[in-house]
Amino acid sequence: MIEVKDLRKYFSSGILKKQYIKAVDGVSFQIERGETLGLVGESGCGKTTVGKLLLRLIEPTSGKISFDGIDLLQLKKKELRKVRPRMQMIFQDPEASLNPGMKVGDSIAEPLKLQGGLNKREIKNKVSELIETVGLNPEHVNRYPYQLSGGQNQRVVLARVLALNPDFIVADEPTSSLDVSVQAQILNLIRDLKRELHLTLLFISHDLEVVRHMSDRIAVMYHGKIVEIGNAKDIFNDARHPYTNTLISPASIVDIKTTSDYHGVSGCVFYPGCPFAAEICSKKEPEMVEIGSGHWVACYYIS
Amino acid sequence: DEKVVKFAGDLPGGDWGYPSPFGFYPRGPGYIRMSFGFDTLTWKDQNGTVIPWLADSWEMSDDGKTWTFHLHEGVKWHDGEPFTAKDVQFTFDYIKKHKTSFKWFQTLGYIDHVDIVDDHTVVIHLTEPFAPFLVDIAGNVPIIPEHIWKDVSDPVKFVGDKAVIGTGPFKLLKYNKEQGYYEWEANEEYFKGKPLVDKLISLSVNDPALALTTGDIDETSFWGRRAKAVSAFENKSGFGTRWGPSYWVLKVIFNCERYPTNLTAFRKAIAYGINRTELVELVVHGYGIPANTGLIHPDVTEWYNPDLPDYEHNVTKAIEILNALNFTDTDGDGIMEYPEGGDLEFNLITLDKFSREAELIKSQLAAVGIKINVKVMDMSTVDGILKEGNFFMVISGHGGIANPNILEKPDWPGGTCKNETYTALFKEQRETMDYKARKELVFKLQESIAENLPVYTLYHPKMCCVYRPEKLDTWFFTKGGVGIGIPIEMNKLVFIGEEEVRPAPSLAPAASASPGTTSAPTPIPTPTPEPEQPGFDVIFAITGLLAVAYLVLRRKNR
Amino acid sequence: MTEIKDLNRFWNAYKESRLGLIGLAILLFFVTLAVFAPYIAPYDPHEMFKPMEHPGSDHLLGTNDIGQDILSELIYGARVSLFIAFFVSVVSGIIGTAFGLLSGYFEMFGFFLMRIVDAFLAIPRLPLIIVIAAFMRPSIWNLIFIFIILGWPITTRIIRSEVLSLRTRNYVEAARMVGAPDTYILMKHILPNVFPLLVVRLIIEASHVIIAESSLSFLGLGDPTAKSWGMILHYAFVYPTIFISDLWMWWMLPAGLCITFTILSLTFIGYALEELVNPRLRGMTRI
């Protein structure tokens, strides 16, 4: 369904002397139809950027993204607009995802209106249908986002995303701003909807436990690169990359050196903080190596 | 005790330029400040009589082209050097050479060369006879010391102590450009006697009336509508007032090349349509008089032609004339139409300061059926427009109307009204050395203006100086204006004590600008500067009535 | 933010601010004067009576140097001053908003436009007004033109920075995701959300314009044929005895106070609105 090859996104700053932030630096993966890929990694490692790139909300520096056989990056603006409804994104902060000046019903109806083809009645029916699907009451339709709780707003977002029957959804930390019990509600909802509607999902989170519950496969990101990818089980039971290990049992590794200056590193991105770092790690970037079925790791220590 | 007199002018700002002959700004107050330090060959007294100054006496050749001056002996420059004929010769040579540097250069072209006879005698040769020579050249050009200026190549840029060394009654002590302050001290050695004041200070104030009450200044003058301020001082103890004319006129300049203002009859209709009395009453609150339609100020009796038509306000007549020109109000909207069709409507351009006048004229002409749009612009823009000839009517004013020279271009600063016979007449006048004959010609010039109306004059404002008599009580307005006609109470004679320098009648070889003749015209009796007090109540009553009448008329027109 | 959308809610919130209500009341007073000037004013302001009358039963505030009723001048002055202020703030607001939206949304355009705006903002405002006003015929429309020219860059800048932040809001991205065209996003999602800010800006601009107009008039660069408050002050200031007599009390003072109170009302309203718009300030002062 989704195939990403060597995707890169560098943010530049400065005019005369360019400075690059390598937010995403050579990321490749695939997601099968109906599969959920979990993406974990520490804050700022580029997870959101990957998600936005997949939907072409931002333009990549280089790389290739194909969606259902379509080369996304070749599409013109108009063609893109046609493809877009098939891929949607749920953002971290539900309040910020809704226009504060619009009633939530209008927010949900908006994609339907833009898509055309439906008359007002049909739209209205569809909206109430969606509202029900995500477990809201019909009365909520006429409220403004500030009149709803965070969890309810996230449901509205979900309804809005579902309005267009997308095939592929990027869920970018959809519950990180919510309370545990609300989080459970939303995550369950997403899981159920996914099953019912045969959605393909990229699930982004920094919380490993959450990802574990949501995903079939998991990719671990560190500073713009994927360092390990594999089945959820494999990652949890047989984590290979030192960074993945620190994520799974954080207490086991103490005091990884934190350095902000990883962009200058020519070798392994994790090298400055790695307890097993060898000389070679600082010189050359490790390749992805398949060590089990569909389980890939980029680390010299392992290979 | 030092006697200090501080004064401020009525015009805004106090900076009139560096008071050297080449540094002052080319406006009246600038020249006056310069004249405190520098003397001319002749000068004018209160009556406008030309009196000996640096020159004790003079003679003119019969052809009017050669003038011999006998200089006063014992005159010294401020630095102690003696003043001689060489300085006079140098001055004229130098000024001719740097013609553009001396701001009042208009008449310099008449000077051919200057010869020295002896240390105290010079002969000035003119290129052609020039009737107003004694006033416009001998009484205007400041004599500068050769020993200082001979090495100065760009006089405009020459400033400093040396640049202000003259023979005048005052020596410049300090000059502060940005604050507009001048300070002079008396020249103790002055050949006409020690000045009455030890120090003279000129200031820039925001409100002269206020500064006068607070004692920041001892003298100032008010002009036109601003003379209203005088009423606050008139009966106040500790203040004296003195009224005088300002040789200034406000006029409507017509475009004589553009239809319809190129039609003399049309201009006359406008003249009849304008109510000048109302203007005087309303805009200058009565502190003025309806102007002489021939430009020359009525106070200047030797040149003023009293028999000119004055186009007394007459709406019916104005309409008649217009109708005769086929301008009629066919559609009954109160506005006449061109014979070709279209409303008779055009712009009246003026400066910010005359906007009240323009508004009034607009409403007056509306009664005639002419629709005026008032456009107010800044000085330089109006100047540009006048030069381009891109206008119908402009309201503008100027001074200098004590001197027949002003008649050269009656529509100055416009330039659309060209009249060959008039130009020839003016030239003839200028070369006519006989007073009576010249006067006749000047009368004719005025008649021509009043008849042809290249401009229609509106009013002459009055002026009043208010002063503290305990500081100085000798202020007077000079008839015909100081120098070439500056209407100001600052004739330097004021500071010297008039009596001492008033020439013995026998010494006066020529009075006024009637050169070469032994028969001096009978001295004009000194008009006691009468503090004119128009009966305010009456004026206001009239004004009120007029206003009501005007309103009634206007309503009717609607 | 949302409160502005919901008028009732907005008004309820606005009512909380006593300053805002006072401001509104004062402004309404002047607006009423302006709108109903012909019915309120005792005379035509151009009509001339006896000049320099002291206040009396005929002329409550006396007459000016050419005999016009000062009270009537003041009442009609509200027309001119308020008209200029509101016309300019609305037009420069529209231009500024249009440019602000476009420059905030389209990067290249924004970059170039901002350079122009920077240049405009670096040029000293009052001197520039003086230069332009001196060169152009001082008429109301020219003044309006000048003020618009000088007003839009500031609005543009304010709107732009708001758009820049709105543009990255998730709901804008969400709209893009469902295939909304740029114009739709600008009009539907961005414009309504910059609106509150714009209103505050318009109010502030209006008060700037009133000051600027009166300043220019005071300097003699206004339209001398227009009866604005600034022009009344100008004629009063150049009147020779204004400072040494009591004239100032009925000639200068009322006009000055009219300007002052109008600006005051706009300031109060602007303050109250800003309190609504800026959530951090909201409810801070119950005055």
Added chain:
Amino acid sequence: MTTLLEITSLKTWFPTRDGIVKAVNAVDLKIEEKEKLGLIGETGSGKSILGMSIIRLFHSSAKINIEGKIVYKGKDLLRLSEEEIRKIRGKEIAMILQNPATSLNPVLKVGDQIAEAIQLHQRLAKRAASEKAVEMLEAVKIPAPDKMANKYPHEFSGGMKERAMIAMALACDPSLIIADEPTKGLDVTIKMQVVKLLREVTKQRSMLFITHDLGVAAEVCDNIAVMYAGELVEYAKTEDIFKNPLHPYTQGFLNSLPERGLKPIRGMSPSLINLPDGCRFHPRCDYATGICKTRHPEMAEIGNGHFVRCLLYDRS
């Protein structure tokens, strides 16, 4: 063990335009010397307000009504004058605020921010205070502390900022530390480092540890109090809470954790302005009976220091 702090029927209410927000509603709580007490509960249940009430630390914009008693070392903190409570703040009771990224003043050097409290409370000279600040940074394991003391907050990483906050709290050697979600927003790895550090430095002190994160609470605390809608609903030893949660809310809370199967509590948290009658939790409770709607349960000891506020366990 002696009691360090005893809170009795503390009420912290906020009168607002819409009504009174009863953020803390009759809470009784005791903290022993050297006890690490955890306070958990969902968002908006009043945990932070409870913590802040202890030293009367509020944003100055708030209108507050506080009632009850907070006895610290024999003094009722609520009766102290503003001047006196200031002497307690930072010196006796220190607070680590929720968000390290915004809780450090961006324009002051980190070292100075630590030193100013030392200077104030221990009456040290500026120099000495600065030296002490460096020591504190060293104690929280910040590399090159002398250099880092001269840096500004933005030059610190998230974890370092949290350490700096801890150093600041420790600076005057307080007896009690109130830590309000010190690990919020931190990455897993860094979070664990911070937790470890906290455990180390509070060995000799008491701590009120407010958190969302049950895993962390389990690591740090001796006892845990669970808060719901402004009240305590359960109080027990840490293991007891995890192994044997009694209150339906606590159970539901634990069950909604991903590792326990993501089973959410139904319904929404109540508004603190219009609290439900009876048991505050009854609208969401699976075990609620009729009486729960009307009778407000009291905190009752079920056994061995395990308290719960639920009618299910009410023996009376």
Added chain:
Amino acid sequence: MHRITKITGYVAIILVVLSFNFFLPRLMPGDPLSFLTGAPGMDMPIVLDEETRAKLLTYYGLDKPLSQQFYDYMLGILHGDLGWSIYHNAPVSDILIGALKWTLLLVGTSTALYMVLGILLGAISAWNRGGKSDVGLLVSLLSIGSFPPFFLGMLFIILFSVKLNLFPAFGAQTPFMGYSSLLEEASDILYHLFLPATTLVISHIGGVYLLMRNSMLNVIGEDYILTARAKGMAEWYIMRKHAMKNALLPITTMIALRTGFMIGGTILVETVFAYPGVGRLLFDAVTYRDYPLLQGAFLIITLVIIAANFVADMVYVQLDPRLRHD
């Protein structure tokens, strides 16, 4: 990086302004000789013949083609030569310095005063928000700030000069007082400065006050203020040390802009009090189409504005450590 863009920006702006004030006056009607030769409404008509006119044009370099004039003008500026004022008949730089020193004195003192006062009052007001002092300050400062400066100036003259006779109504110095000591001179200058400076202070203080108050209100809600309080710091200390510094950040640029604009904007106050200064000079330069002076005055005003911005940037960087190492 940021700084280089800024500097290029400044240079670009200066260039724009230079060309703007070179070309604008020349495109407009009227020429600089008109006042020399008598212009409408002046008292002495002077009729200028073509030859003299040509000579004058040559003298002032106005006969050359525009491009050449522009080149000369730019070259002159590079050499620090601003030209020769036609109206004032003096070097433009001398005139400007003469006026600028008064303007700077006026702007400098009043800026310092209104900034310090505005910032302090704003901080105090925000700190006691909702309290009596806040409401009082807010209403009174917003009110007095609503007076147009020239109107305020006139009221001051009437009150303090006419009625009470406490302060002089015009000028920057008592003319030719002949000071016996520096102290006397200074006090005389201050005496004259009082009314104009007060006018400026009053008409500007409201804006700064409001900015500071808003900014301070934002800061007061920040967590680090709570942190400081949690440390037991005294209120006034927190306000001074923690809050004000942060609150000043966002308003430095605004203050700088205002200061810059004041240089040209004092013209109103200068007019009312007949105070010598750049504004008045500029006004006259426009009236008389004195190209060199106009150019010079505009350049100086722009330079001051840019300098004010530059200073603001520097101050900003000094205040905000986050920007210091870029």
